[in-house]
């Protein structure tokens with residue numbers, strides 16, 4: 430059966446990764462969370478002293494990029510590939526609000542994007558992949574057979590992220606999460622390098638009033654229609 434490339438882009442906390450994971454599982458495709466890659470690079474910058482509250486030493490950090498090795502390792506129990514940074518599983522550490530507050534700055538750096546896009550191309554060279562992010566349909570896989578662009582109101586997205594962080598035991602407030610969502614929206618869509626925009630041929634879905642199941646059903650229908658075109 431012909432395998433396609435599925436690009437899922439959109440604003441943060443629109444449900445991209447949950448949907449992408451489920452899709453990959455039902456299709457038997459590879460799933461890649463490109464946001465996890467930007468988050469892991471950010472964690473490296475934080476842990477190695479390039480980022481402090483008041484300063485980000487971009488010039489020195491960029492010189493160290495070749496020391497960062499990223500892999501994904503399939504977790505059988507969770508049925509999900511977790512990110513490995515220089516041989517350490519950092520899946521949990523990359524999801525904190527602290528990493529979220531610096532990741533947009535790190536992902537605006539041209540050299541970082543160049544390295545990660547190169548890796549993403551390699552991961553998708555045999556198709557049969559679902560990748561989610563901000564520039565997958567525009568930059569990484571402009572020829573993807575199916576491109577989805579997800580959106581939802583900032584309040585609903587912040588509530589989803591807040592619930593997720595609270596369920597993991599993080600001590601945060603809804604206001605902090607909402608501020609972070611708004612800041613990231615702004616930086617992600619105004620940066621010079623590969624800003625978050627909808628690819629012309631992407632199908633936009635507003636998930637504000639949709640349950641996860643409704644989102645999934647809608648997108649799975651689009652997948653089936655696309656696959657039929659290639660049969």
Ligand code: DC
Nearest residue numbers: 441463464467532536562563564613
């Ligand atoms: O999907 P996420 O919220 O985990 O992504 C974290 C950040 O990484 C997001 O604020 C922007 C950046 N990102 C990006 O610039 N390009 C991608 N393809 C994926 C994520």
